[in-house]
Amino acid sequence: MPELPEVETIARNLREGNSQVPSVMGMRVTGAEVFWTRTIAQPDSKAFVTLVRGQEIRGVSRRAKYLVFELSEDYMLVHLRMSGDLILCPAGESCANHVRMRLQLDRDWQLDFNNPRKFGRVWLLEDPADLFSSLGPEPFDPTLTPEGFFASLSRRKRQIKPLLLDQGFIAGMGNIYTDEALNLAKIHPLTRADELDQEQADLLLESIRRVLNDGIRRNGASIDWVYQGGDFQNYFRVYQRTGEPCPDCGTPVERIVVGQRGTHLCPQCQTLG
Ligand SMILES: [Zn+2]
The missing domain is CATH 1.10.8.50 (Helicase, Ruva Protein; domain 3)
Known part of the structure; x- marks a missing residue:
């Protein structure tokens, strides 16, 4: 199960890009597909597809084991749970075998939520504060003395x-x-x-x-x-x-x-x- 270092690594790769893929920063969501409706925890999958379209990715970070996408209107949160992964894949190509949700992005990319065991979840929220309210401090928080x-x-x-x-x-x-x-x-x-x-x-x-x-x-x-x-x-x-x-x-x-x-x-x- 991915823990803090693995989720942090995925966030950094998406934010900064690497030798194989560019950064997703500034990419715009042109459409979304949900292949396993329970992947979307909030709102329902239909509303998710409608609301996420047109939003631009302005930030990718991590809180606890959540990936946090700051979009132009909302926050998209992803919890990978047992076996999830987020894969930036060239548009129209197949980069993974168990894709439960896909964001189509401009610049000819797609972001695939691969999730073989189906436990991973995605939220689209105006404000993530409620979801995060029960979380303890980050281990690296300097106020944790x-x-x-x-x-x-x-x-x-x-x-x-x-x-x-x-x-x-x-x-x-x-x-x-x-x-x-x-x-x-x-x-x-x-x-x-x-x-x-x-x-x-x-x-x-x-x-x-x-x-x-x-x-x-x-x-x-x-x-x-x-x-x-x-x-x-x-x-x-x-x-x-x-x-x-x-x-x-x-x-x-x-x-x-x-x-x-x-x-x-x-x-x-x-x-x-
Ligand atoms: Zn020993």
Whole structure:
């Protein structure tokens, strides 16, 4: 499932272009097709097609795991969920096999929402504030200080891994980067949040930022979903490395299940209590 670094990479490629495709900035939507109507979460798919036509793309950014397209009239938000991807494709060509929604753009391009497992969703809203109101802070938000992070951990009795996956606590983390950050910070995934001290909280916030930055620098991880642009999967410390040596102490990585999620840790570096 795409997490913050993968969504950030997709946003940057669309905004800035790369060696294969131009930037979408300034492109105008000349039409839209919805091939799986439930792709459009809001408004309904017919209204979406009518409203989006004629709008110009003025910005592409990210909030949590949402892609945010600033259009001339509205905001188009895309959540990729399990397996979604956005592909800028030459007009009339077939660049993907599971396209659920297509924006036809001027300059002979189309933007395809490829979504094999159909969980991804698209919103067209005048103001995204409501949709974003329940989200926690961005990990890189400079107002998220070590002291503030420690204070919010201290108010929670939940286990640290499910808490970090909770988008209302901190936005953008998923299974990969949570396991990586907890290993780097030497914190067991089942530790209660309110049992961490200030020093551990500092190290955890620093570790979260470091693994997310590393992921962004390597264009994200290409693993068990359709996005194939990154290579951070070659640099995982523990995620899906069961039985391989912990990078810090050499102890074989173990896999446990936490809240139905496969969880990878070093039993030597990450102890409970
Ligand atoms: Zn270790």
